[in-house]
Amino acid sequence: MSLKNMTITPGWEKYMTKEYIDLVERGPYGKQKKVSEMGSFKEILEEHPMCAGCAMTLFIRLTMVGLPNPEHTILIGTAGCGRLALTQTSIPFIYGNYGDTNAVASGLKRGLEVRFKDQAKDVVVMAGDGGLADIGFSAVMHSWFRKERFTTIMLDNEVYGNTGGQESGMTERGALLKMAPKGKLFDKMDMIGLAKTSGVAYIARLTPTNPTRVASVVRKAVMIAREVGPTFIQAYTSCNIEYAIPTPKVLDDARDIESKRYGFMEIISDEAKAYLDSIDTAKKAKKE
């Protein structure tokens, strides 16, 4: 997939849907759009069947704005809520089986590096806490140990939202859920600590309370994954159904959780920092 492939062959415009034409002519391909421009360009994400007021949808929408080169990106997901929106983006999406998302991404990234030597292709894994921390745990860890160059984004809603509210490894201790009526007995898994131990080049933990920050974190993570090594983003994206949050209060809840326990955190390796600085210097030199 590239910008050239998206362009409609002359004479065939009348057979294409309105949405596709809008995307090619007024979409973000080839131009780096900012969060502040949202609402005045055609977005990569289309209509999707996710619940009203879902924080995960907001996070995915902002992620799509943050991608540095959407036309050269491939998304990988698995069963879970996130794939309902991810499949409605105009970015190639691979539906990995439960457990193998990061193994698929490893092979894909290596293949793309061989096939496209002159063009950087970004691979982004986006799956839920169940898909990455529970079922996909071993593939996630091994992709980090092997220093595979792609981004892993965890949509952490702290529950199996799609299947009726079972506790996951990322659920908080004591959380009462429909399928965990006694409350969870164990602590939330420390994925950030595990990522640190495995030597992930860029680690971030955030909530979607600041749209600009979400986009900039995603951009940094994808850029670092291109050259330096694996990157990991853990994002709190509440499930307003399973945690019974009224939709007008979804962002209040995100702000509350952010201030109480989630916070915003970034861990960046020296090599990754030097790489980001070199990009900034090159950009400044270009401007002058």
Place this chain on the structure above:
Amino acid sequence: MYLVAHIDQAICSETACRLCTQYCPEANTILYDNAAKTAFVAVDRCKGCEICVGICDDLAKHHAIKMIMITDLQDTFELSKEGFRPESWTGKHP
């Protein structure tokens, strides 16, 4: 019947804060007309979650967005009918 977000463009056009366009979970639902400096809603995409109302009232403190019954709207903008064509926006939005 159901509720959809409705933006008072007289209030909105005075501020240009654009916060609702960034916090809406749905893509291309709250659109922004750069010429008229106002946000407006594509009602066919609005799921009625009211996040934008909270953002406009509490964060931006402009109180420009209200939830109203879809049947009470005289005229509506639907993205599936009109497509995303900012050049055809006249500055007057329903």
